[in-house]
Amino acid sequence: MADKKLSALQGLFDRFFSGFMVPLVRGGKVEIGAPIAPGVISYFEEAVPSNGADAAELLAARQAIAADVLAEAVPAAPSSDDIRVAAAVHNILYRTHPDLERLGAGRARRRAAEWARRFLEEAREPEGRNELVERHSIVWPLFRTSRVDTVLYNWSYRYRFYGREPPSRFLYWPTVRRIRQEHAETPFGELRFDEEGLAVLSFLMRRSALTSLLTPARALPPFIWDHDMVVALRDHAVCRAVTYAHVEQGLARTGGPLGFAFDQAASAGGLVAEDLRFLVCFYYNLLLTLAVGDPHGLAKQIESAGRQTANRTLFALQLAMLQRVDPGWAPALPLAESERAAVVVALAGAVGTDGETLGRADALVAELLAAGRQGLPMAAVAG
Amino acid sequence: MSYPPGLLLERVVLNQNRFRIPGVAPDPRGAVLGQRGALLFPSIDRVVGFFRVYSDENSIDDLLSSLSIRKVRTSLGTHEFVVWFNSTSSYVMDKAAAITKLLGGFAFTGTSRHFVKYRDAASPLGYDVAELEPEGGDIALYHDTFRQVYWTEREIEFGDLLFRLSPHRVPKSTVRMPETVLVLARPGLGPFTQGYLVRSRVTAEVALVERPAASAFDEGPERLFLFRAHEVPERIIDLLCATPGLEVFDPLGDNFGVELCFRHPINLESCASVFASDRLYLFAGRRDRVEILENLPPFTDLRRITRLQVDLGRADPARLKALPPRSDPVGLKVRLVTTTAPWKHVTATVVPIAQAEWLRKMIYVLPPRVLSSFRVFVGEERIVLVSQEGVESVPLGTYYYPFGSQIFLPAGYTLLPAASPQVLLDALGGSPGTLFFFEPGGQAPLALREPDFAPLARRSLLDVASVPSPAAARSTGDTSGPRHLVHDSLGLFPLWGVPGKKLPKKTE
Numbered sequence: 001m002a003d004k005k006l007s008a009l010q011g012l013f014d015r016f017f018s019g020f021m022v023p024l025v026r027g028g029k030v031e032i033g034a035p036i037a038p039g040v041i042s043y044f045e046e047a048v049p050s051n052g053a054d055a056a057e058l059l060a061a062r063q064a065i066a067a068d069v070l071a072e073a074v075p076a077a078p079s080s081d082d083i084r085v086a087a088a089v090h091n092i093l094y095r096t097h098p099d100l101e102r103l104g105a106g107r108a109r110r111r112a113a114e115w116a117r118r119f120l121e122e123a124r125e126p127e128g129r130n131e132l133v134e135r136h137s138i139v140w141p142l143f144r145t146s147r148v149d150t151v152l153y154n155w156s157y158r159y160r161f162y163g164r165e166p167p168s169r170f171l172y173w174p175t176v177r178r179i180r181q182e183h184a185e186t187p188f189g190e191l192r193f194d195e196e197g198l199a200v201l202s203f204l205m206r207r208s209a210l211t212s213l214l215t216p217a218r219a220l221p222p223f224i225w226d227h228d229m230v231v232a233l234r235d236h237a238v239c240r241a242v243t244y245a246h247v248e249q250g251l252a253r254t255g256g257p258l259g260f261a262f263d264q265a266a267s268a269g270g271l272v273a274e275d276l277r278f279l280v281c282f283y284y285n286l287l288l289t290l291a292v293g294d295p296h297g298l299a300k301q302i303e304s305a306g307r308q309t310a311n312r313t314l315f316a317l318q319l320a321m322l323q324r325v326d327p328g329w330a331p332a333l334p335l336a337e338s339e340r341a342a343v344v345v346a347l348a349g350a351v352g353t354d355g356e357t358l359g360r361a362d363a364l365v366a367e368l369l370a371a372g373r374q375g376l377p378m379a380a381v382a383g
Numbered sequence: 384m385s386y387p388p389g390l391l392l393e394r395v396v397l398n399q400n401r402f403r404i405p406g407v408a409p410d411p412r413g414a415v416l417g418q419r420g421a422l423l424f425p426s427i428d429r430v431v432g433f434f435r436v437y438s439d440e441n442s443i444d445d446l447l448s449s450l451s452i453r454k455v456r457t458s459l460g461t462h463e464f465v466v467w468f469n470s471t472s473s474y475v476m477d478k479a480a481a482i483t484k485l486l487g488g489f490a491f492t493g494t495s496r497h498f499v500k501y502r503d504a505a506s507p508l509g510y511d512v513a514e515l516e517p518e519g520g521d522i523a524l525y526h527d528t529f530r531q532v533y534w535t536e537r538e539i540e541f542g543d544l545l546f547r548l549s550p551h552r553v554p555k556s557t558v559r560m561p562e563t564v565l566v567l568a569r570p571g572l573g574p575f576t577q578g579y580l581v582r583s584r585v586t587a588e589v590a591l592v593e594r595p596a597a598s599a600f601d602e603g604p605e606r607l608f609l610f611r612a613h614e615v616p617e618r619i620i621d622l623l624c625a626t627p628g629l630e631v632f633d634p635l636g637d638n639f640g641v642e643l644c645f646r647h648p649i650n651l652e653s654c655a656s657v658f659a660s661d662r663l664y665l666f667a668g669r670r671d672r673v674e675i676l677e678n679l680p681p682f683t684d685l686r687r688i689t690r691l692q693v694d695l696g697r698a699d700p701a702r703l704k705a706l707p708p709r710s711d712p713v714g715l716k717v718r719l720v721t722t723t724a725p726w727k728h729v730t731a732t733v734v735p736i737a738q739a740e741w742l743r744k745m746i747y748v749l750p751p752r753v754l755s756s757f758r759v760f761v762g763e764e765r766i767v768l769v770s771q772e773g774v775e776s777v778p779l780g781t782y783y784y785p786f787g788s789q790i791f792l793p794a795g796y797t798l799l800p801a802a803s804p805q806v807l808l809d810a811l812g813g814s815p816g817t818l819f820f821f822e823p824g825g826q827a828p829l830a831l832r833e834p835d836f837a838p839l840a841r842r843s844l845l846d847v848a849s850v851p852s853p854a855a856a857r858s859t860g861d862t863s864g865p866r867h868l869v870h871d872s873l874g875l876f877p878l879w880g881v882p883g884k885k886l887p888k889k890t891e
């Protein structure tokens with residue numbers, strides 16, 4: 001009897017591992033079955049997949065994702081925390097099942113969210129850059145998923161298979177029955193999440209700080225700063241990787257969310273002063289990297305960031321403040337090439353933690369908080 | 384109390400003067416009208432569409448004083464757009480409602496917070512609501528199919544909307560050439576444009592304007608030349624348009640213009656009051672940018688500032704020392720006459736342009752060696768093919784054989800008098816690098832410049848365009864295929880049989 005139960009659990013785990021985890025990370029058809037319940041998770045943590053090739057593929061796919069962020073971090077086999085987070089991701093995706101909105105499915109919806117939250121609470125927060133990247137490799141693919149909806153017509157009826165493939169019996173005799181299919185792909189950002197789902201998704205982001213840092217322009221959940229993200233950023237390698245990712249995505253996409261998030265953190269008091277101070281330094285670092293890469297394009301990028309979100313103020317404000325707080329950091333305009341280089345060199349230490357730099361950042365934060373509501377015209381600040 | 388959809392609104396009857404919607408009253412025509420109109424659109428492109436259609440026949444200036452565009456959010460978090468304006472009369476509202484309906488939006492009337500559906504064919508006097516939404520939101524809209532409360536998320540200035548829209552290109556054939564054009568020239572091109580306009584006798588004025596630096600990281604203001612030219616010939620406009628660094632604008636109003644061959648989505652004349660009177664707004668289509676020039680200096684007539692270089696010249700020395708050839712008593716006209724002599728080595732063929740299509744088809748079947756030996760000249764009336772190895776492989780046109788190195792005669796003809804090629808060439812005044820073709824029945828030989836001949840293989844490859852294939856950017860980890868979610872069927876009881884949903888009891 002016990003063997004039969006173990007065999008059923010192993011079958012469940014194999015389906016979860018080979019049908020969900022591997023395609024989620026590597027790409028392919030991500031099969032989502034019934035929600036993973038807390039009663040089986042302890043078995044999942046210890047289980048070994050029956051198909052060894054899948055385990056190797058998962059490892060290779062995770063390493064590919066990791067190598068793109070930090071070459072020096074090499075993920076190992078999934079830990080028990082990774083399994084819990086993957087189960088939470090599974091349950092979050094389960095909640096996007098279109099049929100779950102029908103009457104009588106509310107309990108399943110609530111349970112899936114409850115179990116996902118429980119798995120996330122039990123999963124340990126990642127420590128160090130290696131664990132950050134390992135966690136990122138499990139969570140980040142979530143934003144690359146999409147649901148394919150199929151509408152199938154025959155001579156008399158129309159069938160909707162949202163997120164499902166039509167059974168083969170529906171496709172028999174295509175000519176005689178005049179069968180026609182229409183496919184529509186819904187990316188993850190456009191899937192429907194209710195308030196509860198969004199809360200779990202936000203919690204998932206808090207459990208994978210690196211993913212949150214690398215996807216500021218995501219549609220869901222909105223980008224906000226928290227303490228764990230700042231802690232992750234204090235690692236120089238992570239900070240560099242995040243900065244490069246933001247530069248690559250372009251300020252036009254990331255500028256708006258970054259600006260809003262900073263504004264929110266500064267005004268709502270979500271972060272302690274030390275973290276806020278660090279964020280100012282990080283934003284400078286980002287602006288400087290952009291300036292070094294394309295000095296003439298920086299203004300354009302700031303402008304286009306503003307076009308998207310009407311929140312160009314933060315970045316423009318920082319530039320203006322930079323001049324006002326310490327003219328040594330940004331000499332009088334127009335900047336010559338040599339002067340610009342001098343500014344870059346002077347500011348390169350902004351990410352450091354020496355007292356003098358932080359002192360300057362303190363003054364800057366004070367001014368930002370005093371004057372820095374969005375929508376403030378540049379002239380009023382710089383004036 | 385909830386109402387079924389059909390009972391959300393009540394039709395207003397004639398002479399009804401009590402309404403549940405606050406702030407509305409019947410207008411002189413009897414239709415229910417509030418102080419403001421609200422148009423609801425699902426997306427910003429519909430909003431643009433509305434202004435686009437509305438501005439074609441109506442003045443947006445009339446609405447501008449009270450116009451407000453708001454991005455609103457429903458309680459479900461979806462976003463829509465509401466356009467507000469003072470509804471001065473039901474005639475204005477009728478026009479706006481018709482356009483809104485065309486674009487898939489809804490029109491409402493009201494005064495402060497509650498707005499009810501504006502009249503339509505089903506209820507010509509308008510609607511009243513059965514019950515008001517008690518609280519929540521900045522605006523409540525009542526339609527016969529829904530009622531919804533909205534929160535304002537942000538307000539979009541009409542000016543911002545106007546300046547962010549990109550002008551689109553229109554076919555040149557439909558463009559009406561304006562009497563006056565504005566030409567914006569980059570600093571290096573200013574003096575040349577100025578000289579060109581003066582030489583072409585175009586009445587024009589010029590001003591030096593400054594484009595302010597957009598950011599701290601710019602190199603400072605850029606100086607540009609702005610020309611205002613009147614009655615410019617079309618060929619000059621074409622040349623100015625085609626010159627990089629010059630932009631030609633059609634001044635639609637006193638202080639705004641759109642690049643020629645471009646059209647702004649919204650009729651700018653209908654919203655002239657958006658443009659500040661002390662600035663000049665130029666909508667550059669190719670660069671997709673709005674140039675806003677401030678502190679415009681007065682225009683100066685070009686002729687007053689152009690430096691003239693007057694060449695008084697010298698008297699031509701007497702040149703006609705010899706008699707002209709016509710009056711020369713021993714002068715002979717060169718004539719082309721037929722000959723019975725067999726064809727020599729024909730190395731050129733002249734193909735009428737009407738047979739170009741045939742030639743094009745032939746080029747496809749020519750072997751590579753032959754194709755590489757041909758050189759071609761494409762004229763307006765004829766195509767000339769030359770090959771040192773012979774042109775017999777192209778059975779088109781009139782064959783020519785070389786008479787000397789630069790003169791070609793048609794096969795079957797010869798020249799009288801039988802002068803040597805060099806003498807003939809001297810008589811023709813031929814310079815090296817010119818080929819002469821005597822055509823049967825032609826008044827004078829054709830003179831073709833050798834540099835105009837191009838290898839046939841190269842000349843015929845017109846449509847081969849390369850597709851740039853940029854190097855791969857830094858991978859974003861998404862090298863694998865798409866991740867498609869596939870759900871299982873949910874079944875009647877979704878949690879039925881899910882293992883582990885009951886936690887095992889703890890055993891001591």
